[in-house]
Amino acid sequence: MVGATRMNIMGNPRSKRIAILGATGHIGKNLTAHFILDGRHELFLFSREPERASAFVASLGVTAAHALSYGEFPRFAYDVVINCVGISDPARIVQAGADIFRLTEDYDNLVLDYLVRHPETLYMFFSSGAVHGSDFSLPVSDTTRFTVDLNRIQPSDYYALAKLNAEVKHRALEHLSIVDFRVFGFFSRYADLSAKFFLSDVLTAIRSGRPLVTDSRNMFRDYVHPADLCQLIEKCMERQHLNDAFDVYSRQPAAKFEIIEAIRTRYGLEVEVRDGAIMSNATGSKDHYYSLSRKAETVAYLPQRTSLEAILEELSALV
Numbered sequence: 001m002v003g004a005t006r007m008n009i010m011g012n013p014r015s016k017r018i019a020i021l022g023a024t025g026h027i028g029k030n031l032t033a034h035f036i037l038d039g040r041h042e043l044f045l046f047s048r049e050p051e052r053a054s055a056f057v058a059s060l061g062v063t064a065a066h067a068l069s070y071g072e073f074p075r076f077a078y079d080v081v082i083n084c085v086g087i088s089d090p091a092r093i094v095q096a097g098a099d100i101f102r103l104t105e106d107y108d109n110l111v112l113d114y115l116v117r118h119p120e121t122l123y124m125f126f127s128s129g130a131v132h133g134s135d136f137s138l139p140v141s142d143t144t145r146f147t148v149d150l151n152r153i154q155p156s157d158y159y160a161l162a163k164l165n166a167e168v169k170h171r172a173l174e175h176l177s178i179v180d181f182r183v184f185g186f187f188s189r190y191a192d193l194s195a196k197f198f199l200s201d202v203l204t205a206i207r208s209g210r211p212l213v214t215d216s217r218n219m220f221r222d223y224v225h226p227a228d229l230c231q232l233i234e235k236c237m238e239r240q241h242l243n244d245a246f247d248v249y250s251r252q253p254a255a256k257f258e259i260i261e262a263i264r265t266r267y268g269l270e271v272e273v274r275d276g277a278i279m280s281n282a283t284g285s286k287d288h289y290y291s292l293s294r295k296a297e298t299v300a301y302l303p304q305r306t307s308l309e310a311i312l313e314e315l316s317a318l319v
Helices: 026-038 050-059 070-075 090-096 099-117 155-172 198-208 226-237 256-267 295-299 307-318
Strands: 017-021 042-046 066-068 080-083 122-128 178-183 212-214 243-247 271-273
Touching: 017 026, 017 070, 017 099, 026 042, 026 050, 026 226, 042 050, 042 070, 050 066, 066 070, 070 099, 080 099, 090 099, 090 155, 099 122, 099 155, 122 155, 122 226, 155 178, 155 243, 178 226, 198 212, 198 256, 198 307, 212 256, 226 295, 226 307, 243 295, 256 307
Parallel strands: 017 042, 017 080, 042 066, 080 122, 122 178, 178 243, 212 271
Antiparallel strands: none
16 A cells, blocks of 8 residues: 555645546546646555556655555545546457456446445546447537447447446436546557557557558547546536536547648658558447537536647657
């Protein structure tokens, strides 16, 4: 366990006891860094390998957190629980198959069982833009309907259905404060660069000096900056009671070739456009994977950075 430093926490009426599940994952690391460096809150970091969480906290130059295993979760009381557990790597999603349902349900039920005993706690669950379905020929919106062929469910549907199942349970528990964040794109200096993503391929090409191989099809993505994501979380924390789902967005999405050109200009990236190049689509094709919904404005969320700004800022910390 990393000892919890209470100097900045005690006596602060705005301080919270925050539990982060999946603290060693990509989003989990960003939330951990944000809240630790903020210094107002007491953090409980849960993962399968608490020593990795301890090492990450130490790398930030602070010790203000508890690093714990999931078996210890019921022992403590929290004001906020943030569930970042999940698989984001397309290759690992394919490998998980039907296990994606159990993974999602087990950790979600761990928190829901806790809320039975502590109904005043705010629960935040990281969902996905995939819950809007499989048709991203155009961006989605508040009126988009989820459709699935029940007689021909495909493995590419599993991930979306697992997240949707969790969201449906959360809306049914309307007396509890539960917020679902539907993330469409996220990239940061803590990304798992072994994962098969477009931006991990870009970074690998920059570091190796080899050309980035991509196809001629353009695609549009919305990468929210870590600071904007944390802003949305904090806006929800300020509410007395909230049971809702929000699509997460940056100030403006970006096109693939717009991103490539900006990175080519800054880092001299070479690009080889090759039709037929293999692109990851474990959860279906997504030409316009972003949302036009601005429902998050109801909690005063106002993102400060565009997708392109977020990418270039975080890339600069990695290159």
